[in-house]
Amino acid sequence: MSHSLTLICPLPNGIHARPASRIAEFCAGFGAAIRWRNQRNGQWADAKSVLSLIGGDILFNDVVDIEIDGEGAARVADELGRFLRQTLPCPRSLAELSPSPYFGQPAGQGVAIGELCVHRGFRMPEPAELPLSMDRDADLVALAGARRALAEQLRQQSERQGGEAAGVSRAHLAILSDPDFRARLDAAVADGAGPARAVAAVVVHYRAQLSKSASEYLREREMDIRDVGRRLLEALAPEIERAGEVLPEAALLWAEDLAPSELLALDRDKVKGLLLARGGLTSHTIILARGFSLPVLTGVQRAAIADGIGRTAVLDAGLGALFQSPDTVVLDYYREEEALLTAQRQRLAKASGGIAASADGQRLELAVNIASAAEAQLGFAQGADGVGLFRTEMLFMDADEPPGEDEQFQCYAEVVRLAAGRPVIIRTFDIGGDKPARCLPAPQESNPFLGYRAIRMYPDQEAVFRAQLRAILRASALGPVKVMIPMVATLGEARWARSLLEEERAALGVAEPVPLGIMLEVPSVLFQLDAFCREVDFFSVGSNDLTQYLFAADRDNERVGNLYDSLHPAFLAALSQAAATVHRHGRWIGLCGEAAAAPHALPLFLGMGLDELSMSAPSLQECRRRLRELDAGRCRELLGRALECADGAEVRALVAAEARPALPMLTADCLMPDAVWGSKAAAIKGLVDRLWLLERCDDRYGMEEDLWLREQAYSTGLGHGFAIPHAKSGHVLHPTLCLARLAQPVDWGACDGQPVDMVLLLAFNAADAGAAHLKFFSRLARLVMHEDFRQALRAERDPERLLALLRDRLEGAA
Ligand code: PEP
Ligand code: MG
DSSP: EEEEEEEEEOOTTOOOOHHEEEEEHHHHTTTSSEEEETTTTOOOOOOOTTHHHTTTTOOOOOEEEEEETTTTTHHHHHHHHHHHIIIIOOOHHHHHTTOOOEEEEEEEEEEEEHHHHHHHOOOOOOOGOOOOOOOOHHHHHHHHHHHHHHHHHHHHHHHOOOOOHHHHHHHHHHHHHHHHHHHHHHHHHHHHHHHHHHHHHHHHHHHHHHTOOSSSSHHHHOOOHHHHHHHHHHOOTTTSOOOOOOOOOSSEEEOOOOOOHHHHSSSSTEEEEEEEESOTTSHHHHHHHHHTTTTTEOOOHHHHHHHGGSEEEEETTTTTTTEEEEHHHHHHHEEEEHHHHHHHHHHHHHHHOOOOOOOTBBBBBEEEEEESSSHHHHHHTTOOEEEEEEEEGTTTTOOSSOOOOOHHHHHHHHHHHHHHOOOEEEEEEOOOOOOOOOSSSOOOOGGGOOOOOOGGTGGGGHHHHHHHHHHHHEEEEEEESSEETTTTOSSSHHHHHHHHHHHHHHHHHHOOOOOOOEEEOOOHHHHHHHHHHHSSSSSEOOOHHHHHHHHOTTTGGGGTTTTTTTTSSHHHHHHHHHHHHEEEEEEEEEEGGGGOOOHHHHHHHHHHSSSSSEGGGGGGHHHHHHHHHHHHHOOOOOOHHHHHHHSSHHHHHHHHHHOOOOOOOOOOEEEEEEEEOOOOHHHHHHHHHHHTTTTBBBBBHHHHHOOOOOHHSOEEEEEEEEEEEEETTTTTTSSSEEEEEEEEEEEOOTOOOOEEEHHHHHHEEETTTTTHHHHHHHHHHHTTHHHHHHHHHHHOOOOOHHHHHHHHHHHOOE
């Protein structure tokens, strides 16, 4: 008997060690042979072997053919399919509860529990449903009046709202005052449409135009135009009815799509989460939702939720999953999850507010990398000090024609307005290498990263480059803007770019010079840096490219990935010398490649005295928090030692040892004498969550998995109602003993068959535990054999006294 099935890998990080071991463990339970073939690379893997599965190099969205031969093949295919689609993407403690998730496209983080309901929103009427003009002059006056009134409303809103909501109001104001938008409305009335009909017709026009755009960002602007149109219609044709919305106290609201103002109009006390059939990740609705910390799932069709409407559901945006009519164990799991995420948000907010500086006051600007205004909004919501890299090539990629000067100006202006006085570094288009654009064709090359790319292309595309410079210069009237040129290798290139910038500035009559900088990403610049400092105003290290060119290792080629290391001492030496030279000339130097947010890098960059780090928005808060814990003097000294290391691994080990001041293994906040968890899985989750919250573990799902691996080999229930789950895990940051006393004993599969009410979790780091882990475990296990110890532990409810008791007994047993 044989059977086959196909899987599209749903895991964002592919089938790495952890999921591979879960798959192998699941498959080992069947007698049939199970083999996988990755369609992308043709690799075969034995699904019962962890190493074989990892060797299949299965990445996110890879298509895998699975062949099952032997006993009960059809049943195995059925069960395996369910496991792979429903269980595998869930963290272990959730998978243990056999949930039935529906997966969509996650947008943002967070979980929400509520009643599934359908949004009854506004329907944009077709133009033909609305009246023709009766009196053109009067209609033109009515239209102008409605526009003025809405503009005033939007202006007031933007002043009142602040944050993302103000940004959306400003964007809508820009649409309302856009000359093309206005001209089309007036022309429609002049052609005989009544004012409401003119609005509907113009919305239809833009929908048709933008829906064809190759740029997802521009496609998503359609929603904003529709929103402005809806508000004009409300004024011009109040008879168009808006269905009333009656929401339950906690709603998970489904909508086909949702305009930003519709989201703003919702009762946000009641709407806990959003499910959208449409809505891309850069749409303003999504940005706003993220700003309100509303979990969102997109790509959810109405049919998928039809049976759950009016019932309780859980939305887990991090996982991208919706659980309809979940049973009580899944609900309890998510109630815990809600409480945990709230506690974590509060902790982070408390620790990350204020100015970005080290503990001893050395300032390090933390800026955001963006490719659109939407991302700028996100960055500023996370406290970015500016935009450190605006990758404008995203406006060119996927377009048939290079974007015009006006279109670019609108985009840059939106970002500069959002920045509200903070600096914005706009990088001119970096097409080529791994970023081809059909609107700027390049020849086929055998080494595109070493070829016709970025500034090397500009002389052939001078008109396009000049148009971009003009758009940037115009935007500079609205706030502090800087121009940055990618891939500069020679002084001649920098001088040429400067001359064009100055020519365009003179032609436009822009009085204030706009600072001109270069990406420091081609190694030749490092060796002529004194001269470059006299030519340009600032530098931003493109660590992605500088690393690849320094080590001659393609940034996208995993085979040479071991050579590509932005923490290698050679790279650090290049950077620290560059920072010193640039500062000697009184110039400014930032860094905007991926290394800016790399774990371990922050103390070294602070030690070098870089002026700025620019990274994607989600990394900002955590980076600011870590920065505040660092001492710049010690980081300079640490950098000195890092430069003496032989390779990147040594640097990482050095920083890790330094960055982790020893924490005691046992503190009062690791002790939970009144835990209410209803199962072994819930207890393991609860204990690991506590480790994570206390920053003793960096990946709670990975940590859980490591603990479960141990439980699979043998139960850690030692008898007498005690369990000591333990693991040596790469996810443990500090060795920890965590205790929970469960109000209700749970089944642990203990050796004496008795339920467990006392759980002592032992966590050691895989790299530095040595034999300490086993020694500690046996010391603890010996103590548990004594009845007086068990009784004393059970009787003590005060965490401080419990701490003293445990310390005392553990020392006594050492
Ligand atoms: C870099 O090279 O580090 C950089 C920020 O630019 P990109 O990744 O766009 O080449
Ligand atoms: Mg680069």
